[in-house]
Amino acid sequence: MSAFLAIVRRDLLLAARRKSEVFTALFFFMIVVSLFPLGIGPEADMLRKIAPGILWVAALLSAMLSLNRMFAADHQDGTLEQMALSPTPLALLVAGKVLAHWLVSGLPLVFLAPVLGIQFDLSARALLVLMISLLLGTPLLSLIGAIGAALTLGVRGGGVLLSLLVLPLYVPALIFGAGAVEADISGLGASGHLALLGAQLALALFFAPWAATAALRIALE
Amino acid sequence: MLSASGLACVRGDRRLFSDVAFSLSAGEWLHVEGENGAGKTSLLRIVAGLLHAAEGEIRWGGQPVDDIRDEYHAALLYLGHAPAIKEDMTPLENLFTSASVAGRSLADADAFGALRRIGLKGREEIPSRFLSQGQKRRVALARLLVSGAKLWVLDEPFVALDVAAVAMLGGLIGEHLEQGGMALLTSHQEMKLSGRARTLRLGK
Amino acid sequence: MSNRLINWFKFASPQSFYPIAGKMLPWFAALTVAFGLPALWLGFFVAPTDAVQGEGYRIIFIHVAASWMSMFIYCIMAFWAAVGIVYNTRLSGMMTAALAPTGALFAFLSLWTGALWGKPMWGTWWVWDARLTSELILFFLYLGYIALTSALDDARRADRAGGILALVGVVNVPIIYFSVKWWNTLHQGASVSLAKSPSMAHTMLWGMLLMALCCWMYTIAVALYRVRAIILERERHTTWVSELPEVKA
Numbered sequence: 001m002s003a004f005l006a007i008v009r010r011d012l013l014l015a016a017r018r019k020s021e022v023f024t025a026l027f028f029f030m031i032v033v034s035l036f037p038l039g040i041g042p043e044a045d046m047l048r049k050i051a052p053g054i055l056w057v058a059a060l061l062s063a064m065l066s067l068n069r070m071f072a073a074d075h076q077d078g079t080l081e082q083m084a085l086s087p088t089p090l091a092l093l094v095a096g097k098v099l100a101h102w103l104v105s106g107l108p109l110v111f112l113a114p115v116l117g118i119q120f121d122l123s124a125r126a127l128l129v130l131m132i133s134l135l136l137g138t139p140l141l142s143l144i145g146a147i148g149a150a151l152t153l154g155v156r157g158g159g160v161l162l163s164l165l166v167l168p169l170y171v172p173a174l175i176f177g178a179g180a181v182e183a184d185i186s187g188l189g190a191s192g193h194l195a196l197l198g199a200q201l202a203l204a205l206f207f208a209p210w211a212a213t214a215a216l217r218i219a220l221e
Numbered sequence: 222m223l224s225a226s227g228l229a230c231v232r233g234d235r236r237l238f239s240d241v242a243f244s245l246s247a248g249e250w251l252h253v254e255g256e257n258g259a260g261k262t263s264l265l266r267i268v269a270g271l272l273h274a275a276e277g278e279i280r281w282g283g284q285p286v287d288d289i290r291d292e293y294h295a296a297l298l299y300l301g302h303a304p305a306i307k308e309d310m311t312p313l314e315n316l317f318t319s320a321s322v323a324g325r326s327l328a329d330a331d332a333f334g335a336l337r338r339i340g341l342k343g344r345e346e347i348p349s350r351f352l353s354q355g356q357k358r359r360v361a362l363a364r365l366l367v368s369g370a371k372l373w374v375l376d377e378p379f380v381a382l383d384v385a386a387v388a389m390l391g392g393l394i395g396e397h398l399e400q401g402g403m404a405l406l407t408s409h410q411e412m413k414l415s416g417r418a419r420t421l422r423l424g425k
Numbered sequence: 426m427s428n429r430l431i432n433w434f435k436f437a438s439p440q441s442f443y444p445i446a447g448k449m450l451p452w453f454a455a456l457t458v459a460f461g462l463p464a465l466w467l468g469f470f471v472a473p474t475d476a477v478q479g480e481g482y483r484i485i486f487i488h489v490a491a492s493w494m495s496m497f498i499y500c501i502m503a504f505w506a507a508v509g510i511v512y513n514t515r516l517s518g519m520m521t522a523a524l525a526p527t528g529a530l531f532a533f534l535s536l537w538t539g540a541l542w543g544k545p546m547w548g549t550w551w552v553w554d555a556r557l558t559s560e561l562i563l564f565f566l567y568l569g570y571i572a573l574t575s576a577l578d579d580a581r582r583a584d585r586a587g588g589i590l591a592l593v594g595v596v597n598v599p600i601i602y603f604s605v606k607w608w609n610t611l612h613q614g615a616s617v618s619l620a621k622s623p624s625m626a627h628t629m630l631w632g633m634l635l636m637a638l639c640c641w642m643y644t645i646a647v648a649l650y651r652v653r654a655i656i657l658e659r660e661r662h663t664t665w666v667s668e669l670p671e672v673k674a
């Protein structure tokens with residue numbers, strides 16, 4: 001357990017010392033969200049309808065941008081090897097890295113998205129549902145993304161390849177996440193969507209660390 | 222304590238070596254020799270458990286290493302080509318983190334003492350990226366002092382060290398062997414270490 | 426019992442499988458033609474003109490066969506990936522790599538024929554219905570597999586990483602399909618769906634079945650052909666490959 005916490009603490013410390021990387025991803029999120037009205041038009045009714053989708057897609061892209069950071073640096077300086085040689089199961093240490101990644105890249109989106117949602121004139125309740133959907137969805141994105149990051153470790157052109165691998169797997173999270181907010185807006189109630197999102201998260205919590213660990217061991221050979 | 226039999230390694234299309242065997246007991250060290258590309262690093266990584274051998278088996282204390290993974294890893298310390306330190310953290314922080322990851326507790330006094338002994342006194346708390354290449358390797362070597370592992374697997378440990386550091390490292394390994402530890406290392410340099418020396422030559 | 430187990434693993438070496446694949450290939454090629462010709466004849470000449478859709482509906486039996494195959498092939502890829510991970514055999518990785526391009530081809534064919542059907546039916550080239558959208562995502566999964574295995578230089582790493590990706594994908598495919606179906610039923614008012622095909626004449630059903638079998642035989646034939654090429658490429662340093670008549674020439 002202490003090795004798990006040590007890894008989480010270490011990654012948070014490292015992120016704190018490289019704040020610019022973290023903030024860049026958040027600025028990207030803000031810019032992408034603002035691009036859509038510029039591309040589509042400022043009509044309030046239409047924007048209100050497409051807001052959940054826009055906010056979720058932007059969150060997805062922003063989460064994806066930060067994925068290569070998860071393992072690449074550790075792989076290059078040799079600390080990943082040392083983690084593989086620890087008596088603590090590598091899957092547990094990988095889970096620690098995913099947790100730290102989510103705290104730094106995903107959790108801020110949960111708080112930033114409602115602020116941007118105001119730009120689209122979403123109701124307070126819709127914004128709350130948006131926050132909950134992202135709270136459940138961003139860990140899911142980090143977990144699935146970890147598998148992709150582990151598979152493409154050390155590969156040339158890894159960033160784009162990572163996107164190609166991971167985006168199809170993100171589709172269910174996107175559908176239920178954005179769908180939850182839309183369901184709330186249309187009065188149907190978001191509980192079904194959020195429950196399914198939670199179920200996906202539970203599934204990923206169990207399986208993603210193992211898949212990512214297997215992929216890491218392959219990359220370390 | 223450590224024994225290997227019938228080890229073979231295949232990388233990409235090439236078979237690097239076949240039917241490699243050796244054994245190591247307390248107080249002994251194994252010098253793995255060979256030309257560049259003969260597979261020395263691969264052999265060390267196989268012993269450490271980072272790479273799977275195409276054939277053969279490794280035993281620790283008589284038991285196959287695959288059956289006692291965690292125990293084996295707890296008794297082993299591997300230093301590869303990369304110094305395995307985070308540049309944004311101080312040497313002290315690096316030492317504490319690697320101890321936690323390896324499941325060992327580390328007292329402040331021991332950490333400071335190790336860094337002092339390895340020649341980094343006064344530099345324990347500056348970010349590692351401000352250290353020279355040789356100093357960074359010393360931080361990696363500091364782990365040897367605090368680890369308590371029985372088996373040291375060192376890949377080219379003398380690289381980037383100055384003469385004084387080379388002598389110090391030789392002394393450290395010697396002490397470790399005297400206390401009943403074991404070491405497996407590759408090096409292009411001539412070494413005189415205390416303890417029983419064995420040699421393994423890879424390649425033709 | 427143990428005798429049979431040993432025999433399986435003998436076939437698992439590329440060296441033993443290469444000549445076997447070579448012998449099986451012409452049979453599957455013949456079966457492809459044997460199923461394909463009657464299927465095409467049934468589909469284009471025998472089956473009656475549909476009252477509602479006219480002649481345009483005939484493309485459905487290529488579309489349906491292609492969709493089935495694209496999903497079936499992905500499951501087979503995942504099967505070989507699992508075998509490769511459990512038994513650490515090299516040949517399973519090669520089989521997965523051999524199947525992937527054909528799977529991608531069928532996925533693309535399914536999308537394209539879907540569009541060709543959609544245009545006369547509903548006036549648009551693309552319809553965001555559940556099946557077509559899932560098919561599109563499946564196509565992306567195939568592309569991802571091919572991109573990953575091409576980007577990795579080391580063949581063993583490519584096989585094993587691709588294997589993990591295929592297994593992760595196969596677990597996700599039902600989740601993706603279910604979520605896309607949910608998304609589709611919530612958003613679309615009138616259920617304009619390619620799944621709702623008109624009640625079909627018996628000849629049409631026979632035509633679809635024969636076409637599916639034809640595609641299946643084609644897949645096996647092409648996979649065998651491709652795996653032989655992969656074996657030659659990977660094992661080019663071994664003596665048995667340099668001794669082959671086709672290599673010596």
